[in-house]
Amino acid sequence: RGSRQALRRAAAMKLNIANPSTGCQKLYEIEDEKKLRTLYDKRLATEVDGSDLGEEFAGYIFKVMGGQDKQGFPMKQGVLTADRVRLMMAKGDQGCRGYGMRKGERYRKSCRGCIISHNIAV
Structure with missing residues (x-):
């Protein structure tokens, strides 16, 4: 049982969504693996359709600006690998x-x- 819960918990990803014109930001936690698969294999500075992440984001286009993995190491632009x-x-x-x-x-x-990849946390 514990390993199943760990796998479910590992699939969650936090999205920090910000509006640069107003300066507000909000943190969403998405646990649905199907919604997260739309983000996998995308690179930094690519645009993602919001309707792929859920109905509440329909009509929005998001730009991937950065992230970090589960251990806290930052993503770096120009390093063309998921590792x-x-x-x-x-x-x-x-x-x-x-x-x-x-x-x-x-x-x-x-x-x-x-x-x-699936190792990215935020």
Whole structure:
């Protein structure tokens, strides 16, 4: 029983939907696997029809702007994979804060690719 509940819980994805003109945002949690499959294999900066996610979103078009996986690693534009990779990043790169780094110094940091998969949480 516990493994079934864990699988159901793992299928849930949170969507942070924002309206840039008004500045409001709302967090929705979608647990239906059929609705989430419309998001799988989409890349960052692609547009998604809202009616695929549910009737309450009919008539809207959403743009995928970012996300993170279940462990908190951010998605990075330009990394064409759905898996986690370790990249050399300098201070100021997306996903690298750069605290305590010297000029020109780079660290190997983990990040998620730009393709949405079942491992993405938000």
